Amino acid sequence: MSDSEFDQIFPLGEKNDAYAQYFVGQSYLAPLAPGSVPVSNVSFEPGCRNNWHIHHGSDGGGDQILLCTAGSGWYQAEGDDPVSMEPGSVIHVSAGTKHWHGAKQDSWFSHLALITPGADVRNEWLEPVTDEAYGRLQTAVTGPPRSS
Structure with a gap:
């Protein structure tokens, strides 16, 4: 799919x-x-998601901000x-929080990603989100994230 087929305001970019x-x-x-x-x-193409991961940092660094711009x-x-997450959703992920994000099974998904600057900012990649766990989300009840 080209970015002209996926309606979003920012470029699709290159394969990651x-x-x-x-x-x-x-x-x-x-x-x-x-x-x-x-x-x-x-x-993210439909069904695509990243592995569980943790952003680390100190002195204010390592927080991640996700701004959903298109898809679901x-x-x-x-x-x-x-x-x-739908267009307009904003997620704040505090440094040290184990998390993942990605597209729903039947939708493309885009977000802007920012990491706050600070000392010792790095990313720790962990295990994949299993197909079984991901499949259960399609019927999950969702709500706002808890403050972190």
Whole structure:
């Protein structure tokens, strides 16, 4: 699918081959703004999701902000209920929170991703979200994320 077929306001970008090992399915990455707070548009084909992961950092760094811009997706922090993301949804992920995000089974999904700058900012990739766990989300009751 080309970005002209998936209606979104930011470019689809290139296949996210550099991080493919951390995704189930195909994702795309479009860097939008470099600098101390780089911004990227991340797009997911239907059913695509990233592995569980943790953003680390100190001195205010390592928080992730997800701004849903198109399609429909999921966000889930470990121990919390899944959250349905639609255009306009904003998720704040505190540094140190184990989480994942990705498209719903029947929808493309895009979000802008930002990481707050600070000391020792890094990402720790963990295990994939299993097909069984992901499949249960299609009928999950969703609600707002808990404060973290």
